[in-house]
Amino acid sequence: MTGTxxxxxxEIGGISIALSTGDEGFLRLLHQRYDGFLSSSxxxxxxxxxxxxxxxxxxxxxxxxxxxxxxxxxxxxxxxRWDPRTGRGKVHQNSNPYSLDSVLRILHSLILAxxxxxxxxxxxxxxxGQSFLFSGVSxxxxxxxxxxxxxxVTLLTDEISYLRxxxxxxxxxxxxxxxxxxxxxxxxxxxxxxxxxxxxGQENRIDELSQAEGVRRLMRNxxxxxxxxxxxxxxxxxxxxxxxxxxxxxxxxxPDTRVWDEVRNFARNFNCELPGVPANA
Amino acid sequence: MPEGSIYITRSxxxxxxxxxxxxxxxxxxxxxxxxxxxxxTAIFQAADGRTPLQQIVRDTICEQFDVDPxxxxxxxxxxxxxxxxxxxxxxxxEPLSAEASR
Numbered sequence: 001m002t003g004t005x006x007x008x009x010x011e012i013g014g015i016s017i018a019l020s021t022g023d024e025g026f027l028r029l030l031h032q033r034y035d036g037f038l039s040s041s042x043x044x045x046x047x048x049x050x051x052x053x054x055x056x057x058x059x060x061x062x063x064x065x066x067x068x069x070x071x072x073x074x075x076x077x078x079x080x081r082w083d084p085r086t087g088r089g090k091v092h093q094n095s096n097p098y099s100l101d102s103v104l105r106i107l108h109s110l111i112l113a114x115x116x117x118x119x120x121x122x123x124x125x126x127x128x129g130q131s132f133l134f135s136g137v138s139x140x141x142x143x144x145x146x147x148x149x150x151x152x153v154t155l156l157t158d159e160i161s162y163l164r165x166x167x168x169x170x171x172x173x174x175x176x177x178x179x180x181x182x183x184x185x186x187x188x189x190x191x192x193x194x195x196x197x198x199x200x201g202q203e204n205r206i207d208e209l210s211q212a213e214g215v216r217r218l219m220r221n222x223x224x225x226x227x228x229x230x231x232x233x234x235x236x237x238x239x240x241x242x243x244x245x246x247x248x249x250x251x252x253x254x255p256d257t258r259v260w261d262e263v264r265n266f267a268r269n270f271n272c273e274l275p276g277v278p279a280n281a
Numbered sequence: 282m283p284e285g286s287i288y289i290t291r292s293x294x295x296x297x298x299x300x301x302x303x304x305x306x307x308x309x310x311x312x313x314x315x316x317x318x319x320x321x322t323a324i325f326q327a328a329d330g331r332t333p334l335q336q337i338v339r340d341t342i343c344e345q346f347d348v349d350p351x352x353x354x355x356x357x358x359x360x361x362x363x364x365x366x367x368x369x370x371x372x373x374x375e376p377l378s379a380e381a382s383r
Contacts, residue, residue, distance in 0.1 A: 216316050220314060229294055235307075237298065243300075
């Protein structure tokens, strides 16, 4: 790193990554975008940004594969290399924040996969000390669920949920990655009580799903990009473990606030109590 | 080698795990995910690259499940063609190694 580099340390899910840049404007963007997730703790990983890339946006698919010991992350608007042995990497992009978010999400998905966690295309929120996940295809109601949440519910994300294993189950952490709500989650965490796959209907109803169906739906919604058999095997094992430990249900809901009564009742009846999780576990 | 035999083996790029009687299969090359029913799972598990598909159907499928042999072979060939198109199974007219690179 050169002497002119400035660093913003961003901690999501208890994993701290130093983002270094020589560009003052980009540094300000980092501070604004990840406000609430900035950390003064010693970073585990480091990404150095070179902002000379020309392409600003891209509809290309992400490609993530190994190049020797390094991971190579590529899309039309960015190219990044990250060495898991040193924890360091370099990113070539321009100052587009969407590229930045994508690179961070991919890096977290790689780190989490090794540690038995994952990123899930789901909204999540804390209610009465436990977290609830709401997953489903686009339009199923993830953002709607967060909009309908009562005042005592803490939003973790309306788009990308961050999950890590704990001794007795899993914990969900807040992320700065926002969806339609355009509002980052709170930087806190709670043990996961349940994962609901959303469907909108004329009534509020919770139905059981088989373990196999749970894994099938879970795998379809996990954010994972790496073309790597060992990591995919690990991820599949994690998905099976998650489904064995966390109740997976289908939540058919009519979009008004009463759906949260259903969620609270489920938690009380299912006795989801798990040990507390510190915010920066 | 019986004439017209086809041999099947699992791709080395996949991860698989059995759960509640179903096989979950994911292709690490393109992240496609499949769940196989009991019959498909039996074929998938028997795909050792050395046993002809006809023999797998006769000795495994028809033995374990109450199915018409001719229909079972037709269904097995369709299933193999589909998984082959997704890079899950590899198909050859000659014996293959137990797990082959795509």
